[in-house]
Amino acid sequence: MGRIIAIANQKGGVGKTTTAINLAASLAALEKKVLIIDNDPQANATSGIGIDIRQIKSTIYDCLIDGKEPDEAIHQCGIENLSIIPSNIDLVGAEIEMLDKPGREKILKGIISKISDRFDYIIIDCSPSLGLLTVNALTAAHSVIIPVQCEYFALEGLGKLLNTIKIIQNNLNSELEIEGFLLTMYDSRLRLSNQVVEEVTKHFQQMVFKTIIQRNVKLSEAPSFGQPAILYDAESRGTVNYLNLARELIAKVEAGVVQ
Numbered sequence: 001m002g003r004i005i006a007i008a009n010q011k012g013g014v015g016k017t018t019t020a021i022n023l024a025a026s027l028a029a030l031e032k033k034v035l036i037i038d039n040d041p042q043a044n045a046t047s048g049i050g051i052d053i054r055q056i057k058s059t060i061y062d063c064l065i066d067g068k069e070p071d072e073a074i075h076q077c078g079i080e081n082l083s084i085i086p087s088n089i090d091l092v093g094a095e096i097e098m099l100d101k102p103g104r105e106k107i108l109k110g111i112i113s114k115i116s117d118r119f120d121y122i123i124i125d126c127s128p129s130l131g132l133l134t135v136n137a138l139t140a141a142h143s144v145i146i147p148v149q150c151e152y153f154a155l156e157g158l159g160k161l162l163n164t165i166k167i168i169q170n171n172l173n174s175e176l177e178i179e180g181f182l183l184t185m186y187d188s189r190l191r192l193s194n195q196v197v198e199e200v201t202k203h204f205q206q207m208v209f210k211t212i213i214q215r216n217v218k219l220s221e222a223p224s225f226g227q228p229a230i231l232y233d234a235e236s237r238g239t240v241n242y243l244n245l246a247r248e249l250i251a252k253v254e255a256g257v258v259q
Contacts, residue, residue, distance in 0.1 A: 002089040003143070004140055006124040007125055009146050010129050010130045010163060015182075016126060017048060017244075020045050021048050022219070022239075025231070026081060026242045028082035029230055030250065034083070034122075035083050035115070035121070036049065036124075036125065036229055038085065038125050039083075039108070039124050039136070042127070043086065046059075048079075049084055054251075056086050059086050061088065061091045064107050070085060070115050112159035135164075138176060142176070143173060144176065144177075144179060146181050149184050150192070150193040152192060165202045165223075167188070181204050183197055183200060184203075184213040186215060188214070197259075213238070213241045216238035218234060230242070
């Protein structure tokens with residue numbers, strides 16, 4: 001069974017989708033079989049990986065709501081070893097439609113169980129909320145990566161997320177672990193960025209990834225071309241950062257070191 005990792009933080013603009021796309025692409029480049037599940041109605045991971053939302057017939061919505069087989073929704077990306085189950089705006093209504101379904105918190109887990117043995121890593125890009133879609137992702141996942149931007153109010157709202165994780169551990173998924181806190185949008189020239197790194201590292205200690213994602217214009221530009229940074233500019237700082245993160249994650253997982 002592949003390792004299932006949710007990328008979650010209810011705060012928007014912290015680098016969840018950027019991390020989902022570029023970590024997945026880096027893992028694929030390191031010869032791991034990877035599936036991205038776009039579990040966000042904004043569908044930015046779908047468009048950012050080069051999938052034309054207007055051309056797809058099956059999405060994660062169809063799997064969650066209509067019971068469509070995940071095989072019908074898997075699309076190949078432009079990188080060997082990398083696939084995606086895309087999203088679209090239909091997912092906005094999924095949380096309401098799921099309310100009356102039995103085992104509503106475990107629907108995504110059931111979908112993933114049908115395909116997990118075919119992938120080394122399954123990366124779930126979560127929406128910026130703690131609603132039922134995110135609960136489904138955390139219930140299905142082995143672990144969660146929490147991006148934290150190196151900016152003012154970086155720790156704001158993390159308490160709610162950690163409390164949600166604890167509730168899910170106690171009631172829905174006792175095996176859920178925190179894979180790590182990932183510092184993003186770091187600018188070494190700014191005192192604030194360095195202060196945030198110190199504060200987060202002091203607060204969460206060994207739970208923080210050693211790799212820090214630096215602020216990089218190529219990371220921002222790549223999604224508009226429907227490419228991960230590794231295809232858009234293989235030598236960019238962002239590409240190097242995410243390749244290092246992928247190597248750190250692989251080493252951590254293979255060593256069995258989780259929080």
